[in-house]
Every structure is written in C-alpha cells, then in structure tokens.
Amino acid sequence: MSGAAAGTVEARLAELGLTLPEVVPPLATYQPAVRSGVYVYTSGQLPMVGGKLPCTGKVGAEVTPEEAKDLARICALNALAAVKSVVGDLDRIARVVKVVGFIASAADFTGQPAVLNGASELLGEVLGVKGVHARSAVGVAVLPLDAPVEVEIQVELVQD
Template identity: 45%
Template sequence: MKKLIAVFVISLMLFSCTGSQGNSSGMQEGDNDVEERLKELGIELGEPSPPIANYVKAVRTNNLVFLSGHGPDKPDGTLVRGKLGSDLTIEEGQEAARLTAISALASLKQEIGDLNKVERVVKVMGMVNAEPDFTEHSQVINGFSDLMVEVFGEKGKHARAAVGMGSLPGNIPVEIEMIVEIED
C-alpha cells in the first residue's frame, strides 16, 4: 500500500511539473490557439484602416497595449452608421460592437504580430451613440465583450465601462478602446 501511495504521489508531482510548462509559442497547456479559434468563428482579420488624424491605433508600453478607439468597420471597408434608440436596434448595435472587436483585433495583431501573445484583455471602454432616453448601453457593448471571450476564453474577460454619448465621429454607433496585457 505504501508503494502504491508513493507511486501516486510521484506521478502527481511529475504531472504537475510537466503540465505547467508552456510550449514554444508561449501558450500554456490547455490554452487555445487564437488564430485557429478565429478561423473556427469564420473571422478573417484584414489590414486595419489607417488612423485619420495625428494618432496611432496602438501604443505598447512594457507588457501593455493600449488600443485607440475603434469603430465598426464592415468587411467592405465602410462603417456602420446610426444612433441607438432611433436608427438601430440593440441587436444591430451588438453587431456593430462585434465588428468593432474584429477591427480592434486586427490592430492588435498588427502591433504584436501573434494574438497568442495575449495574456489578458484587461479593460474595455465602450461608448454608444444613443438617444437621450436609450438605456441599454451595456447590452450593446456585450457584442464586443462576448467576442473577446469567444476568441480568448477566460483571458478575454475584462473590466469594462459602457456609456452613452450624444454623438460619435461620423455618426458611428459605437467606439471602443481597450487595454491588453501581453507576454513579455
């Protein structure tokens, strides 16, 4: 019986040591390949649109990447436009937020090269172009947050703000910025 317990303890120790080692891509055992996950979801990240003023889409400092506000870029290069509560439904706003997430991921990939380097989506700031009596801002921004979790799993869960705005540039329905932690 003592030998059986000793074998069990040694096996458990070996398993815990080998299970905690990452592979050459920096991913830990059990992590999903983010690029493969995007393919499974049918998402293709195109080239991010260039900034339209004197700013950059992303700034990296140490192991944090700060992404500028992104809008809902359609695959054809145009933007979703409209105001929640008058022009767009909550569901259309959620789809716009999802498109914004895809746009942000394209900029993030351009900045860091490989989305598997993401350790955590830390913070999301979602702004919703809404009529004064519209109150479902958080429901709209769920389109962004839900995609982050679909893509990154637990690493995609983040702190968040979802606020209403009287207007946004070009009458886009959402503008979203985020902060991401990446591996060193």
C-alpha cells in the same frame, strides 16, 4: 469559457467563421494601437468593414440595440487587428484588461451595457478566460462619422 492554448487565437477566429481584418487606417493624427511595456492600448475602433460603416446613427433611434451589439463585435475584431499590428501575434495576449465602449445613444436609450456585450462576448469566444475583462459602457451624443459604436481595449502581453 476555456483558455486559448498557445498558437490558437487566429485558428479560433477561423473556427468562429471570422477573419481578422486589415487595421483600420486612422481618421486623424494617432496610431491604431500603442505598446507600453507589457500593455497594448488601442485607439477607439469604429465598426468599419471594408473601409465603410455598415450603418450610422443613434442606438435606440436609427439603429436597433441588436444591430449595435453586432457592430460592437466588429469593433472588437478591429481592435484585435490593431493589437496584432503592434505585437505580430495574438497568442502573445496574456489577457484583456479593460474594454471601453462608447455608444451613440438616443436621449432615452439606457441599454449601453447590452450593446457592449457584443464586444465582450467576442473577446470571450476568441480568447477564452484571457478575454474576461473590466469595462465601461458609456452613452454619448455622437461619434466620429456618425458611427453608432466605438470600442477601445487594453491588453496585457505575456512577458518576453
């Protein structure tokens, strides 16, 4: 992975055939992202596309691990949109510090890390070395709206 040069994050998204979506409106009383000092913390991002979930259910039952990995990519893209809504320019990202993924899992499903690779790989493709991060992949019983995956990220900004 190479580092993203200044002014290129959204150009890189375009090269990958991706468009930064509008920020997903909150489902309850919270903000999609909050800045604290040089850090931006996103709320959990669902894989919403055009205001809807592409599919629902548990990974390992109604949703395949491959489908869930693609959904995790969408979550990461939505998280980048939430970061941009707070800082105005994704080129201000110094690095992704942490990614946490929640995977609604069938009782016998243990492939949560492979599902979350969808988000991790997208961040690497878009941000290069700035996208390398610590992370946790957690299996859960159910997520809001019966979403299969939810992802939150923490980014450090270039100091002003």
